[in-house]
Amino acid sequence: MEFIHISLNPFSQILKLLQIFVYKRTSPISFYQYPEINQSIIMEIGAVNPEMDTASTITIKGILSLLVQNVDENNGRRLISLGMGDPSAYSCFHTTRIAQDAVVDSLESEKFNGYAPTAGLPQTRRSIAEYLSRDLPYKLTSDDVFITSGCTQAIDVALAMLARPGANILLPRPGFPIYELCSAFRNLEVRHFNLLPEQGWEVDLDAIETLADKNTVALVIINPGNPCGNVYSYQHLKKIAETAEKLGILVIADEVYGHLAFGSRPFVPMGVFGSTVPVLTLGSLSKRWIVPGWRLGWFVTSDPSGTFRKPKVNERIKKYFDILGGPATFIQAAVPHILESTDEVFFKKTINILKQNSEICCRKIKEIPCITCTHRPEGSMAMMVRLNIDLLEDISDDIDFCFKLAKEESLIILPGTAVGLKNWLRVTFAVDPSFLEEALGRLKSFCQRHTLMM
Numbered sequence: 001m002e003f004i005h006i007s008l009n010p011f012s013q014i015l016k017l018l019q020i021f022v023y024k025r026t027s028p029i030s031f032y033q034y035p036e037i038n039q040s041i042i043m044e045i046g047a048v049n050p051e052m053d054t055a056s057t058i059t060i061k062g063i064l065s066l067l068v069q070n071v072d073e074n075n076g077r078r079l080i081s082l083g084m085g086d087p088s089a090y091s092c093f094h095t096t097r098i099a100q101d102a103v104v105d106s107l108e109s110e111k112f113n114g115y116a117p118t119a120g121l122p123q124t125r126r127s128i129a130e131y132l133s134r135d136l137p138y139k140l141t142s143d144d145v146f147i148t149s150g151c152t153q154a155i156d157v158a159l160a161m162l163a164r165p166g167a168n169i170l171l172p173r174p175g176f177p178i179y180e181l182c183s184a185f186r187n188l189e190v191r192h193f194n195l196l197p198e199q200g201w202e203v204d205l206d207a208i209e210t211l212a213d214k215n216t217v218a219l220v221i222i223n224p225g226n227p228c229g230n231v232y233s234y235q236h237l238k239k240i241a242e243t244a245e246k247l248g249i250l251v252i253a254d255e256v257y258g259h260l261a262f263g264s265r266p267f268v269p270m271g272v273f274g275s276t277v278p279v280l281t282l283g284s285l286s287k288r289w290i291v292p293g294w295r296l297g298w299f300v301t302s303d304p305s306g307t308f309r310k311p312k313v314n315e316r317i318k319k320y321f322d323i324l325g326g327p328a329t330f331i332q333a334a335v336p337h338i339l340e341s342t343d344e345v346f347f348k349k350t351i352n353i354l355k356q357n358s359e360i361c362c363r364k365i366k367e368i369p370c371i372t373c374t375h376r377p378e379g380s381m382a383m384m385v386r387l388n389i390d391l392l393e394d395i396s397d398d399i400d401f402c403f404k405l406a407k408e409e410s411l412i413i414l415p416g417t418a419v420g421l422k423n424w425l426r427v428t429f430a431v432d433p434s435f436l437e438e439a440l441g442r443l444k445s446f447c448q449r450h451t452l453m454m
Helices: 010-023 039-044 060-069 097-108 122-133 150-162 178-185 205-211 234-247 311-321 329-341 344-365 398-409 433-449
Strands: 145-148 168-173 189-196 216-222 250-254 279-284 297-302 382-387 424-428
Touching: 060 398, 097 329, 122 145, 122 297, 122 329, 145 150, 150 178, 150 216, 150 250, 150 279, 150 297, 150 311, 168 178, 178 189, 189 205, 205 234, 216 234, 234 250, 344 382, 344 433, 398 424, 398 433
Parallel strands: 168 189, 168 216, 216 250, 250 279
Antiparallel strands: 145 297, 279 297, 382 424
8 A cells, every 4th residue: 555645735735636536546545544634625525434435535516616716816817617517607597487486486375385295296296207208108107206306316316226235336437426426425336437539428338248247236327418518319328228238237317417409419318218228317407497506306217117116116215215305395396387388498598508608619629739629519518628738838637737727717627537537628618608708718828828839
């Protein structure tokens, strides 16, 4: 075991920790190895258990918080963040009046001030079942739907239901770090399969067959993709379902960005293949309705064959929800009207802005030699771009790049390390177009200053 003496300032300590994470991603690292590291700093990157693997305890919010702390507040420039997928902060993105009025009417009715059933209000579950069934070859029922506090809680529920001694789960790389964190709490071994950038971030299906064994409980698919901005075709999803069926594992379909597709491929829910393989569908109002703070999500058993309807399985799910706290009752009560009455014009406006912004990103990034867009985004609110460190001086890796960018340009971009890819960057484009233009201009200036002179 390697022992490292660290005597650095706080941000250098974080850089060192994150570099350890990059180079030793597959090795368990005990924070007891680093007694001089301030424990509050460790907590900031999500290390809530000193025996957890570092890779399991890095969170996007934790890293973004540290980047913001590294901004020079005296440079007189407004802070721009392309790091967090929360478009609600920008005037060009706002939820529909129908959603706002539904919540107000629900609250003012004074009928929904008490506790909701732990699985959610019956009318809310029924409306979500009907909403999701629009895109499926079978009908969901309210019994298939459980209401959660955002999609994050749905993720935790899914992993809690599958955890057992010795179990492992297959996660995409790059991916969403909450899955690693939840897996660590549930003692689920994580095995990563690669998404292939040159193939539109498709799943490496051969890797899945190699990684899976008798203890594999599920594989996770995020579609539309976060952090990559990909949208999977019907044929590719069909191959994923067939592979999972062959291996005897279920699919967790993270569809929090469902329907936010603006490329040539339409969004196809994984539940379409529920007759081939059992699917747990996770989603929320957050992204499509631009209300992440409402924390209204769902955990859905998309399984017409009835695997999840077996009495013991269904009872276990219900019992687990008995210990959870769902969204506010009045928010739940507003959902039926929101889902039934939102005009398609609202959705098209959001899609058009995201498409416009993705095009701005691709055009501006072409002007920066050290950054490459390997695949044009087709959906969601983010994209991955490759960073060529060899073209830069005094920049050691993506983490170093992002901390210096924050300090010099008051611009926040997430290092690829946070989502599993060293020397890549995740750029979130769910911002006002004028902010995006300015941000990418700053990014270009930063890269020009740090370009290696030949």
